[in-house]
Amino acid sequence: MTNLKTLILSLLASVLAFAQHPKLARDLDGSDPNATVNVIVRYKHTPTEAQHQKVRARGGIHHASLDLVRSGAYRIPAARLRELADDPEVEHISPDRPVMAAGTTYASDYKLPAVNADIAQQYGWTGTGIGIAVIDSGISDKPDLHGKSGNRIVYSQNFLTGGTGNDVYGHGTHVAGIAAGNGSNSQGVYAGVATNANLINFLVLDQNGLSADSIIIAAIQRAIQLKSQYNIRVINLSLGRPVFESYTVDPLCQAVEAAWNAGIVVVVAAGNQGRNNSANTGGYSTITAPGNDPYVITVGAMKTENTSARSDDYIASYSSKGPTLFDHVVKPDLVAPGNRIVSVLGNNTLSQQFPGNTRNGAYFILSGTSMAAPMVSGAAALLFQQNPNLTPDQVKARLMKTANKSFPASSIATDPSTGTSYTSQYDIFTIGAGYLDIWAALNNSDLSDTGKSALSPVAQYDSTTGQVSVLFGSNIVWGDSGIWGTNVVWGTNVVWGTNVVWGTNVVWGTSTMQGFNVVWGTSGIWGTSNASSPETTSVAINGEN
Numbered sequence: 340m341t342n343l344k345t346l347i348l349s350l351l352a353s354v355l356a357f358a359q360h361p362k363l364a365r366d367l368d369g370s371d372p373n374a375t376v377n378v379i380v381r382y383k384h385t386p387t388e389a390q391h392q393k394v395r396a397r398g399g400i401h402h403a404s405l406d407l408v409r410s411g412a413y414r415i416p417a418a419r420l421r422e423l424a425d426d427p428e429v430e431h432i433s434p435d436r437p438v439m440a441a442g443t444t445y446a447s448d449y450k451l452p453a454v455n456a457d458i459a460q461q462y463g464w465t466g467t468g469i470g471i472a473v474i475d476s477g478i479s480d481k482p483d484l485h486g487k488s489g490n491r492i493v494y495s496q497n498f499l500t501g502g503t504g505n506d507v508y509g510h511g512t513h514v515a516g517i518a519a520g521n522g523s524n525s526q527g528v529y530a531g532v533a534t535n536a537n538l539i540n541f542l543v544l545d546q547n548g549l550s551a552d553s554i555i556i557a558a559i560q561r562a563i564q565l566k567s568q569y570n571i572r573v574i575n576l577s578l579g580r581p582v583f584e585s586y587t588v589d590p591l592c593q594a595v596e597a598a599w600n601a602g603i604v605v606v607v608a609a610g611n612q613g614r615n616n617s618a619n620t621g622g623y624s625t626i627t628a629p630g631n632d633p634y635v636i637t638v639g640a641m642k643t644e645n646t647s648a649r650s651d652d653y654i655a656s657y658s659s660k661g662p663t664l665f666d667h668v669v670k671p672d673l674v675a676p677g678n679r680i681v682s683v684l685g686n687n688t689l690s691q692q693f694p695g696n697t698r699n700g701a702y703f704i705l706s707g708t709s710m711a712a713p714m715v716s717g718a719a720a721l722l723f724q725q726n727p728n729l730t731p732d733q734v735k736a737r738l739m740k741t742a743n744k745s746f747p748a749s750s751i752a753t754d755p756s757t758g759t760s761y762t763s764q765y766d767i768f769t770i771g772a773g774y775l776d777i778w779a780a781l782n783n784s785d786l787s788d789t790g791k792s793a794l795s796p797v798a799q800y801d802s803t804t805g806q807v808s809v810l811f812g813s814n815i816v817w818g819d820s821g822i823w824g825t826n827v828v829w830g831t832n833v834v835w836g837t838n839v840v841w842g843t844n845v846v847w848g849t850s851t852m853q854g855f856n857v858v859w860g861t862s863g864i865w866g867t868s869n870a871s872s873p874e875t876t877s878v879a880i881n882g883e884n
Contacts, residue, residue: 362424364433366583372418377402377435379553379590381410382428390428397423403553407560408593412553431588438555438580438591440476440510440548441608441627441709450517450676452647454714455778456532459721464781466533466720470571471518472562472603473713474555475511475578477504477542479685481701483520486535491519493569495540496561498554504540508548509689511540513705514577516683518713519720524701529681532717532777533724539569544578546688552580556594563601572723574598575716576607576635577709579627582664592632604723604731605635606716608708609671610659613639613769614754614761623660623768626670631663633794636719636735637670640677640711641774642752642883649743652676654769656752656761656883658708661768662798669767669796669809672735673742675775677711679704679882706882718777725781732793733786736816736823739793741780742773744830752883761883767809768798772828787816787823 359365367378375398382390391401391411399415412435415423424432451457470493477497478484484491492515495504506512515531515538522530541558543550555578562571576595586592595605610627618624630637639658644651655678661670684690684703696704719734729737746765753760763769787793793816796809809825811818817828 360421360424362429362431363420364431364584364588366436367420367432367434374417375414376417376420377412377414377551377553378420379405379410379412379433379435379556380423380429381408381431381433381590381593383409383430384428385409386411393426394423403557405553405556405560405590405594407563407597408556408590410556410590433552433584433588433590435551435553436580436583436591438550438552438578440508440544441577441579441610441707441712449643449645449647450680450714451530451532453641453643453649453652453676454718454775456714456717458778459781460530460534464721464724466519466536466717466724468537468570469533469573469720469723470537470539470569471533471573471575471716471720472539472541472571473511473515473518473575474541474543474558474562475514475575476508476544476548477506477511478515478538478540479506479512479687481512481516481683481685482523483516483529483683483701484538485523486521491535491537492540493537494565495542496558497542498558499542499545499550504542506542506685507546507687508544509685509687509703510544510548510577510705510709511542512685512687513682513689513703514575514709514713515540517680517710518575518717520683525699529698529702531682532714533720536717536720537569539565539571550578552591555591559594559598562603563598566601566603571603573716573719574603574605575713576605576629577712579608579610579630582626582628582631585665586628586632586663586668587666589628591629595629595632596634599634599731602731604716604719604734606712606719607632607635607637608712609637609639611657611707613658613660613763614656624662624664625659626661626663627659630659630670631666631668633666633668633797634792636715636738637672637771637795638677638708638712638715639671639674639770640706640708641674642678643676649774650745652774653747653750653752654763654765655706656754656763658711658769667798669771669798671771672739672795673715673772673775674770675711675714677708677714678706680706680710682710704882715775718775718780721777722780730789732791732816733789735793736787737780737783737785738775739772740785740823740828741776741783742771743776743779744773746770746773754883767829773830785822790814791816793817
């Protein structure tokens with residue numbers, strides 16, 4: 340009997356050793372015990388030196404303090420993770436996950452008329468006095484980023500080496516030009532949206548466009564610290580990574596929420612995985628983090644079709660679609676021009692890789708949701724210039740309500756590099772509340788109640804009816820009738836029936852339910868019993884026809 344009891348206890352110990360620890364992120368729990376890993380540890384309270392010392396005592400190294408999210412960044416032997424997780428002061432441990440730029444390659448230039456930004460500029464809305472923090476690969480000092488008073492890059496900080504914020508990769512300069520370039524090297528032809536806004540340059544991506552959660556969080560933390568000094572009202576994040584866990588515990592998502600609650604609008608690229616069918620979902624549920632967070636404004640990419648009219652514009656097939664993994668948040672929130680966009684050239688890695696994309700020696704062509712996000716960041720700066728008392732929730736609500744909602748039922752796009760065609764549906768998970776319209780937003784005076792948030796709603800599947808509905812919390816502006824009602828914000832062509840957005844045959848068609856079941860089924864990879872991230876198949880974004 341004693342031997343049997345000993346055997347049972349031994350087996351139980353073995354099972355527990357391999358069971359998932361509730362405080363460890365799913366993608367950490369299977370770490371090689373012989374390896375060391377970079378992690379972000381969130382504590383119940385802001386960590387003190389005593390907490391850092393506990394990690395060191397377990398063979399760890401303290402890399403950075405992330406007080407913004409009550410966390411620290413460490414490198415620690417994987418074998419000591421469970422021991423650390425058992426500490427009652429520890430709330431959650433996540434990997435310090437790699438992050439990358441969300442857009443690369445190819446554009447012509449009709450981006451401003453597509454969103455009526457050219458009209459706004461004619462009436463003097465230029466973002467004067469508003470600070471936009473570009474957390475990216477850095478910003479090179481270029482004439483398009485100057486103003487009458489000199490350089491509009493008013494602050495620079497390199498979070499990788501501690502040196503200058505000069506852009507080696509080329510992505511951040513391009514993004515900054517879309518948000519706030521004045522087009523001085525092209526007589527205004529290739530101007531951005533907020534042509535006189537100030538830029539706060541935070542270099543977090545290396546020469547290959549790569550970074551890590553802790554570095555991004557440190558930059559967000561710094562933006563909050565400098566908010567008053569530089570009137571930082573907008574953070575642009577044209578970067579992302581796969582979603583590995585609920586936004587409620589993801590440290591990167593917690594950081595953007597902290598910035599939002601500090602009074603800063605956070606604009607995030609949706610991701611470029613809309614063609615990714617590795618999970619048989621037709622590209623749905625591919626929104627990247629931190630665009631999966633319901634606070635932020637998540638932006639998908641449109642194609643201007645090389646015309647100034649919006650009526651012939653279509654969604655870019657690579658633009659990531661919702662609902663989000665794990666939480667099923669309705670994303671993206673908006674779409675904006677992102678395909679084949681011309682902006683400031685930084686003379687760097689990307690221009691060397693794609694020399695044919697250079698225009699007039701001073702500009703460069705790129706595509707991706709990375710390019711769409713700064714369109715919205717610039718728009719937010721104009722709204723703050725017009726009314727500095729707006730809250731981030733009011734800016735988000737107004738941009739979504741006034742977005743253009745005229746779309747076709749579907750469209751077909753072709754990747755010129757492969758000849759492959761992709762069909763896109765214009766549902767709530769593809770275009771959100773619609774196409775950015777800056778002039779309409781500036782001419783709208785509706786203010787949501789300051790006591791209510793503009794959190795992106797959650798979609799819930801009802802197995803008895805086979806439909807997916809939008810759910811609103813009691814303190815959410817979208818739940819109000821009248822000016823903030825569902826049909827007003829998302830449009831009657833996007834939402835079918837009483838808050839019903841998806842029937843089982845609406846998107847997936849009658850021939851297959853596989854994609855629908857993968858997203859909503861309880862046993863699928865995104866269901867409740869076996870949740871995991873999709874395969875992170877890379878998609879080359881060379882623009883599309």
